[in-house]
Amino acid sequence: MKCIIEGKNVKVFGRAVQALSRVGDELWLDPSGKGLALRSVSSAQSAYACFIFSPLFFQQYSLGCAPKQSSETVKCKLLMKSLLPLFRCLTSIERNVERCQISVSASSDWVIIQFFCRHGITKTHNLRFQEKEALQAEFASHLCRNVLKAPARLLGDVVMHFPPFQEEITLSTTPLRLSLRNYDDSSESKMKRMFTEMSLHPDEFEYFQVDVDSTITFCLKELRGFLSFTESHCLPVSVHFDSAGKPVCFSVEDMLFEATVVLATLIEPESTDSIQPAGTQVHATSRY
Incomplete structure (x- = not known):
């Protein structure tokens, strides 16, 4: 080559x-x-x-x-x-x-x-x-019930408000709004850290389809790098996701290139009596 x-x-x-x-x-x-x-x-x-x-x-x-x-x-x-x-x-x-x-x-x-x-x-x-x-x-984005499309600048400006040391963020959606907030599973640290939450109206998106209310938590580090790339090209970012525990996919497409990042999401426990895995994996396999 x-x-x-x-x-x-x-x-x-x-x-x-x-x-x-x-x-x-x-x-x-x-x-x-x-x-x-x-x-x-x-x-x-x-x-x-x-x-x-x-x-x-x-x-x-x-x-x-x-x-x-x-x-x-x-x-x-x-x-x-x-x-x-x-x-x-x-x-x-x-x-x-x-x-x-x-x-x-x-x-x-x-x-x-x-x-x-x-x-x-x-x-x-x-x-x-x-x-x-x-x-x-292994991710079938066409099966996701929630699909968003927004300018890269919009998502970049939202993420910028979270501190660099923030490891994970939580995204919540309903048919009427989307919110992003910093995630922290330690109740003790919540008393010491600043809590940030931002809300966006569906009109701020180029496309906003939410068929099921969802709250998903995923890593922010990998997303920052992806958004930094897309912002420099002013491309709209598509977001495909479903319920907690299933991956979320961010993607852009152009005549010259396409880019995708797939992030695992945490499984939120339904009650204090139930014990569930802390998160899921993105199934990345060798393609023959």
């Missing part, structure tokens, strides 16, 4: 890597005819994220010649700590990098990333990878 990213798209690619670094410590690189997919899953499998860049996103996109079937491509897993430093300073990339070339060879275990910079400077990075089947989350 060989692809060339030109101009400002290098910064877009870097933002995706940064968003995925908030999810997991490993990144799956999955080239196919549909484009180049970047995927990551948290160690607890409570969060999964995927960015798929269309061939139109690249100046050049080629899968190369596979040894057995033309549809075969190398699917590899990289350590995030080896990839993230290359895209950490996006301002410098935008100012100095003219294009970026990424190539993967089936005959080697290296991903080669080259930055072609101003004044004829070329920076080459060789990252060792482990060949793995592509990662895929």
